Amino acid sequence: MDAPHPARIRTWLIVGAALAVLGIALGAWISIGRGNDPFAVDAAWSAWLAAGRTEILLSFSYAMNFLGGGWFGILALPLAVVAVLLVLRRPWAAAYFLVASAVSAGLVQVCKHLFGRARPEEIIVVSDFGSFPSGHVANAATIAVALFVVFPGVWVAIAGAAWTTLMAFSRTYLGAHWLSDTLGGALLGAGSALLVAVLFARLLDSEFRRRAGSRPVAEVAS
Numbered sequence: 001m002d003a004p005h006p007a008r009i010r011t012w013l014i015v016g017a018a019l020a021v022l023g024i025a026l027g028a029w030i031s032i033g034r035g036n037d038p039f040a041v042d043a044a045w046s047a048w049l050a051a052g053r054t055e056i057l058l059s060f061s062y063a064m065n066f067l068g069g070g071w072f073g074i075l076a077l078p079l080a081v082v083a084v085l086l087v088l089r090r091p092w093a094a095a096y097f098l099v100a101s102a103v104s105a106g107l108v109q110v111c112k113h114l115f116g117r118a119r120p121e122e123i124i125v126v127s128d129f130g131s132f133p134s135g136h137v138a139n140a141a142t143i144a145v146a147l148f149v150v151f152p153g154v155w156v157a158i159a160g161a162a163w164t165t166l167m168a169f170s171r172t173y174l175g176a177h178w179l180s181d182t183l184g185g186a187l188l189g190a191g192s193a194l195l196v197a198v199l200f201a202r203l204l205d206s207e208f209r210r211r212a213g214s215r216p217v218a219e220v221a222s
Helices: 006-033 040-051 055-068 070-087 091-115 135-150 154-173 179-213 217-221
Strands: none
Touching: 006 091, 006 179, 040 154, 040 179, 055 070, 055 135, 055 154, 070 091, 070 135, 091 135, 091 179, 135 154, 135 179, 154 179
């Protein structure tokens, strides 16, 4: 079994740990340093969005609310990704995706109860306890980074960044989170995906090499 490139694992470890630490540090700063009060940019952003809501953007945000959370975002969407990976004969990639999603969701819940930040008063959807971090955004970032780990490519990265950014926008548009909550969610979600990738690196690399070796040379080269 060939070992993955050490530099790649080291990068995942350093970047993943840095993102996770930054996310937790942001939550601690907000909770301890500011008494969970919003930053000026939080208040200004929320007020600006609340004053200019439109039916089109509300419909979009409600759709993102469904796609990114609840039974669909937490169960159906991850299981659909796992099913696709299994069809593609990537069982270790499927296992990695499931573990990364579980770790991210668990870390989000720990931080929500640890920091206990109240949601904005302008919230117009039903949500669970704790505003920091955004679980929807953490889930989106985890999916984006995990898919980039499994399918590294520019368009995968662009699509993942767009998905996470749009999810963050929709959460603030619905008044479900402060802007800083979405930043915390993105940091923790991406960090979780990279740290779990370190644990699966050897298995993912071996699986990729085995799959590439079973395909025609011309297909691999393309």
